[in-house]
Amino acid sequence: MVEAFGPAGNESRIRDVIRKEVEGLVDEVTVDAMGNLIAIRRGQGPRVMIAAHMDEIGVIVTHIDDEGFVRFSNMGGISPFMLIGQRVIFDNGTIGAFGMEKLDDMKDLKLNKMFIDIGAKDGASAKEKVSIGDIGAFHREAHFQGDRVIAKSLDNRAGCAVLVQALKELAGREIPNQVYAVFTVQEELGLRGAKTAAYGINPDVGFAVDVTGTGDTPEAPTMAVKLGEGPTIKVKDRVVLTHPRVRRFMTETAEKNGIPYQLEILEGGGTDTGPIHLTREGVPSGAISVPTRYIHTPSEMADMNDMKNAVKLFVAILEAKLDEAIL
Amino acid sequence: MLLKTLTEAFGVSGQEQEVAAILREQVSPYCDKVETDALGNLIAIKNGNEKGPKVMLSAHMDEIGLMVMYIENSGTLRFKPIGGVDPRVLVSKSVYVGKDRVPGVIGAKPIHLQKREEADKPFDIDGLFIDIGAKDKDEAEKLVKPGDGIIFATKYQDIGTSRAKAKAFDDRVGCAVLARLLMMDKQWNFTLQGVFTAQEEVGGRGAQVASYSLEPDIAIAFEGTTASDVPGSKEHLYSTSLGKGPALTHADASFVADPRIVKRLMEVADKNGIPYQMRELTTGGTDAGRIHLVREGIPAVVVSVPTRYIHSPASIIDKCDFENAIKLMAAFLDSIEERGLPF
Numbered sequence: 298m299v300e301a302f303g304p305a306g307n308e309s310r311i312r313d314v315i316r317k318e319v320e321g322l323v324d325e326v327t328v329d330a331m332g333n334l335i336a337i338r339r340g341q342g343p344r345v346m347i348a349a350h351m352d353e354i355g356v357i358v359t360h361i362d363d364e365g366f367v368r369f370s371n372m373g374g375i376s377p378f379m380l381i382g383q384r385v386i387f388d389n390g391t392i393g394a395f396g397m398e399k400l401d402d403m404k405d406l407k408l409n410k411m412f413i414d415i416g417a418k419d420g421a422s423a424k425e426k427v428s429i430g431d432i433g434a435f436h437r438e439a440h441f442q443g444d445r446v447i448a449k450s451l452d453n454r455a456g457c458a459v460l461v462q463a464l465k466e467l468a469g470r471e472i473p474n475q476v477y478a479v480f481t482v483q484e485e486l487g488l489r490g491a492k493t494a495a496y497g498i499n500p501d502v503g504f505a506v507d508v509t510g511t512g513d514t515p516e517a518p519t520m521a522v523k524l525g526e527g528p529t530i531k532v533k534d535r536v537v538l539t540h541p542r543v544r545r546f547m548t549e550t551a552e553k554n555g556i557p558y559q560l561e562i563l564e565g566g567g568t569d570t571g572p573i574h575l576t577r578e579g580v581p582s583g584a585i586s587v588p589t590r591y592i593h594t595p596s597e598m599a600d601m602n603d604m605k606n607a608v609k610l611f612v613a614i615l616e617a618k619l620d621e622a623i624l
Numbered sequence: 625m626l627l628k629t630l631t632e633a634f635g636v637s638g639q640e641q642e643v644a645a646i647l648r649e650q651v652s653p654y655c656d657k658v659e660t661d662a663l664g665n666l667i668a669i670k671n672g673n674e675k676g677p678k679v680m681l682s683a684h685m686d687e688i689g690l691m692v693m694y695i696e697n698s699g700t701l702r703f704k705p706i707g708g709v710d711p712r713v714l715v716s717k718s719v720y721v722g723k724d725r726v727p728g729v730i731g732a733k734p735i736h737l738q739k740r741e742e743a744d745k746p747f748d749i750d751g752l753f754i755d756i757g758a759k760d761k762d763e764a765e766k767l768v769k770p771g772d773g774i775i776f777a778t779k780y781q782d783i784g785t786s787r788a789k790a791k792a793f794d795d796r797v798g799c800a801v802l803a804r805l806l807m808m809d810k811q812w813n814f815t816l817q818g819v820f821t822a823q824e825e826v827g828g829r830g831a832q833v834a835s836y837s838l839e840p841d842i843a844i845a846f847e848g849t850t851a852s853d854v855p856g857s858k859e860h861l862y863s864t865s866l867g868k869g870p871a872l873t874h875a876d877a878s879f880v881a882d883p884r885i886v887k888r889l890m891e892v893a894d895k896n897g898i899p900y901q902m903r904e905l906t907t908g909g910t911d912a913g914r915i916h917l918v919r920e921g922i923p924a925v926v927v928s929v930p931t932r933y934i935h936s937p938a939s940i941i942d943k944c945d946f947e948n949a950i951k952l953m954a955a956f957l958d959s960i961e962e963r964g965l966p967f
Contacts, residue, residue, distance in 0.1 A: 306880035330921035357875055359904045360860035368860040370906040409861060429902040430874030493921035
């Protein structure tokens with residue numbers, strides 16, 4: 298999943314990867330007008346929406362000059378400093394290197410002073426490979442070392458993997474809830490896919506699974522979250538205050554099942570819980586996150602045990618009678 | 625002439641009634657239903673086959689401007705911006721205050737009295753005021769009141785061989801494109817929902833509620849968009865250029881255009897020999913940003929007429945781009961009739 302191509306606004310490849318994983322696990326798989334992939338487990342009980350965004354940060358081609366250099370803009374939160382030395386890949390497999398104009402002071406580096414070099418000899422040959430509007434993603438392989446994984450796009454393929462695995466473990470088992478697992482689009486552009494999906498599903502309870510920052514690296518910003526100490530149960534971020542009954546239910550469920558967890562207060566950023574909880578007349582909602590270092594770089598790092606425990610927590614949540622526990 | 629009438633009309637965000645009245649009069653004879661909703665959107669419907677799709681075309685009626693906030697004892701007016709106004713373009717401009725168009729001038733401390741450090745910096749809004757010639761507060765209050773909108777007093781002019789100068793091409797040129805399409809003596813086999821929206825410049829507010837109530841299957845917003853093809857800009861930051869045809873958007877800060885609709889527009893343009901260009905910046909937002917997230921999501925695109933110096937007292941378009949935008953959209957609507965929606 299982390300190596301799959303799926304920048305915000307062009308999620309069709311990662312959607313196909315996930316669709317193959319979830320088909321057969323659920324009763325129905327659909328794609329809505331925005332491109333969200335919705336895997337539905339019908340049955341009895343309240344409708345539970347769980348959103349994991351499948352898009353990753355990327356770049357969009359804005360201009361191709363006569364010499365064949367490609368100008369671009371960001372799709373999601375990208376620091377220009379992080380691009381130096383990186384490679385971008387486009388949907389058709391074209392690979393490019395990031396270059397920059399001559400600068401007297403590196404502090405002046407901005408995206409509009411950078412370009413992508415796809416090795417084209419001139420504008421015409423560049424235009425055979427890429428077009429204005431093409432969206433690219435980082436090109437990086439994943440590495441597993443011990444319990445840790447270093448990869449691009451753990452934000453939020455880690456969440457997608459947790460949700461897929463939870464569906465796998467629940468397959469064939471009776472549960473007292475109807476599940477709408479939504480792999481959302483365009484989260485990195487402003488939580489867009491979750492908004493329309495939640496409106497269409499009209500859930501009784503909502504959850505998101507995403508990554509969150511940590512405070513466990515040298516001179517890190519203060520944050521009481523560490524890699525390997527368990528998935529986090531969100532208390533708040535920029536777009537949501539977790540519903541107190543949902544939060545209490547989640548912590549009690551973790552404790553009852555002996556699943557380690559950490560409480561998360563994310564000062565910058567938000568996730569799909571934001572639009573979900575404000576849908577229609579309001580939806581009690583919560584979120585589970587996978588602690589991740591170096592988010593929005595091509596080398597994010599997470600601990601596999603946190604993901605495994607997040608799966609356990611979601612399985613336990615979905616096996617509970619959510620109407621009695623929350624509603 | 626529609627462009628002249630529309631660009632000279634008064635229509636600061638939230639006070640679009642004059643623009644709506646002009647458009648209502650123009651399009652009513654050609655539409656099956658024309659109505660105004662709670663937020664002031666003007667909605668003009670051309671009925672088609674009941675089983676056919678609903679196609680929403682929109683353009684915003686409001687313009688950026690100013691609003692009277694306070695009347696000084698001296699009779700001068702303090703004001704605040706409505707929408708994205710660059711305070712550096714304001715000083716010494718002629719304006720009209722309120723729907724009755726009370727003439728005034730944006731004044732500032734004269735250069736003789738400015739301190740050295742003041743003269744080196746442009747005025748900010750708080751350092752400016754509007755003088756309507758009133759001798760004192762009482763006299764001013766007879767003419768204007770807090771809450772009155774303020775527009776630039778710019779007349780429409782044809783200039784050069786094919787270009788035009790006016791205020792508020794953003795987005796009266798879009799309104800003119802939409803009006804001309806509605807005024808075609810033609811019905812399609814789908815329902816056409818023409819929406820002249822309110823309050824785009826303050827956050828796409830009218831478009832959001834209109835698209836919620838109309839539930840279209842596809843939405844196209846018409847805009848006057850930034851053209852920065854001027855000295856001092858690098859080519860990759862032009863965004864659009866005058867005279868190269870209407871601009872199509874792949875993505876801006878508010879949305880990602882539906883690629884299937886963009887592809888159809890390109891096919892239609894190529895087939896009919898209509899020039900077009902891609903908007904080469906991803907900054908800014910439009911009504912499409914709100915519309916595409918309404919209900920379960922509405923596939924949307926933006927088609928723009930390139931406009932130099934938008935959000936200022938005087939902007940410039942090339943009328944060929946305007947005519948080509950209409951041609952492109954007429955051909956696109958025909959393609960829906962012949963081939964259905966592009967998805």
